[in-house]
Amino acid sequence: MNILVTGKNGQIARCLVKQLNTLPDVTLLALDRDQLDITDPIRVNKVIAEFSPNIIINAAAYTAVDNAEQESALAYAVNRDGPFNLAVAANNINAIIIHISTDYVFAGDSLAAYVETDNTEPQSEYGRSKLAGEQAVARACSQHIILRTSWAFAEHGHNFVNTMLRLAKTKTSIGVVADQFGGPTYAGDIANAIVTIVKQLVDGHQAYGIYHYSGFPHVSWHVFATKIFDLALAQGVLKQPIQVPHITTLDYPTPAKRPANSRLNCDKINQEFGLVQSDWQAALVNIEEYSR
Ligand SMILES: NC(=O)C1=CN([C@@H]2O[C@H](COP(=O)(O)OP(=O)(O)OC[C@H]3O[C@@H](n4cnc5c(N)ncnc54)[C@H](OP(=O)(O)O)[C@@H]3O)[C@@H](O)[C@H]2O)C=CC1
Numbered sequence: 001m002n003i004l005v006t007g008k009n010g011q012i013a014r015c016l017v018k019q020l021n022t023l024p025d026v027t028l029l030a031l032d033r034d035q036l037d038i039t040d041p042i043r044v045n046k047v048i049a050e051f052s053p054n055i056i057i058n059a060a061a062y063t064a065v066d067n068a069e070q071e072s073a074l075a076y077a078v079n080r081d082g083p084f085n086l087a088v089a090a091n092n093i094n095a096i097i098i099h100i101s102t103d104y105v106f107a108g109d110s111l112a113a114y115v116e117t118d119n120t121e122p123q124s125e126y127g128r129s130k131l132a133g134e135q136a137v138a139r140a141c142s143q144h145i146i147l148r149t150s151w152a153f154a155e156h157g158h159n160f161v162n163t164m165l166r167l168a169k170t171k172t173s174i175g176v177v178a179d180q181f182g183g184p185t186y187a188g189d190i191a192n193a194i195v196t197i198v199k200q201l202v203d204g205h206q207a208y209g210i211y212h213y214s215g216f217p218h219v220s221w222h223v224f225a226t227k228i229f230d231l232a233l234a235q236g237v238l239k240q241p242i243q244v245p246h247i248t249t250l251d252y253p254t255p256a257k258r259p260a261n262s263r264l265n266c267d268k269i270n271q272e273f274g275l276v277q278s279d280w281q282a283a284l285v286n287i288e289e290y291s292r
């Protein structure tokens with residue numbers, strides 16, 4: 001079984017590579033941007049023709065949500081055209097493509113957690129470019145899994161946990177928005193979900209389409225931040241408590257608009273693949289491993 005992973009130095013890709021490396025009967029080719037720029041169709045076709053993957057996992061993306069408002073062309077190149085190139089090449093050799101997407105494809109004005117068939121209406125260039133990527137993948141390769149996740153974090157990489165711990169080094173008070181809700185998701189749990197899906201696809205379980213997978217419980221960014229600081233204080237990572245004033249989205253203006261409701265309903269992935277939402281708090285327990 002040959003598996004190709006793109007964007008190998010990314011937050012989620014790093015967890016994925018670690019887990020895929022433990023699988024027997026898998027030959028893994030994980031490439032970074034220099035080795036395989038997914039926006040280059042000639043290079044994509046060459047790598048895929050030579051390696052002949054059974055499964056392509058696209059973990060490469062443009063993820064700077066605010067910068068995407070200014071760098072829209074680059075965001076679309078990486079988040080739409082790149083996945084399209086991979087999906088076309090996958091389809092040509094009858095391979096499966098697994099593509100990661102985001103809660104930011106939704107408007108966030110629904111009161112309920114979003115299901116896979118809900119209307120998409122991204123509010124940002126990042127979200128629009130990711131939605132265009134989903135559509136390009138689905139159009140180009142029928143054997144596709146599109147996995148939407150949310151609020152990803154890991155010990156390594158750029159994420160909210162590391163941002164909060166970095167800010168806490170120089171501030172005693174950090175206002176955090178209390179009116180945007182979602183499911184923080186540990187990158188290792190996203191990788192585990194993908195590996196679980198891979199194993200079942202390999203066993204012949206055909207269940208292509210869009211799936212939601214995120215962590216639990218659903219919280220506001222404010223509650224997420226509070227939990228991070230509480231654990232950091234308890235474990236001596238922080239020497240003094242941090243004040244965390246409740247603020248609103250209006251108090252924290254950003255170039256890109258975020259959904260107020262980012263909650264993803266994860267029933268479908270449970271029914272098809274037996275995956276249950278992971279407890280993000282369990283992954284934060286080793287808070288001293290973060291932000292180093
Ligand atoms: N982070 C999050 O909170 C969430 C992420 N997602 C999705 O999960 C996926 C992975 O995200 P995450 O791991 O957090 O993102 P990261 O930004 O950590 O990783 C993305 C990787 O893609 C690489 N990359 C950028 N452009 C290209 C290119 N043209 N060709 C090849 N590689 C490229 C980057 O390389 P370089 O560092 O050199 O730029 C980086 O290593 C993305 O699809 C993202 O949209 C979904 C929901 C939440």
Ligand SMILES: Cc1cn([C@H]2C[C@H](O)[C@@H](COP(=O)(O)OP(=O)(O)O[C@H]3O[C@@H](C)C(=O)[C@@H](O)[C@H]3O)O2)c(=O)[nH]c1=O
Pocket residue numbers: 063064065102103104149150151152159160163174175176177180221247252254258
């Ligand atoms: C740094 C900071 C952020 N915030 C707010 C801004 C925003 O509404 C929220 C989260 O900010 P961030 O910029 O860290 O998160 P953001 O980059 O929007 O995170 C998103 O990344 C992309 C890639 C995804 O796909 C999403 O699922 C989501 O994880 O917290 C504060 O209120 N106070 C602060 O000090």
Ligand SMILES: [Mg+2]
Pocket residue numbers: 064065066
């Ligand atoms: Mg950000």
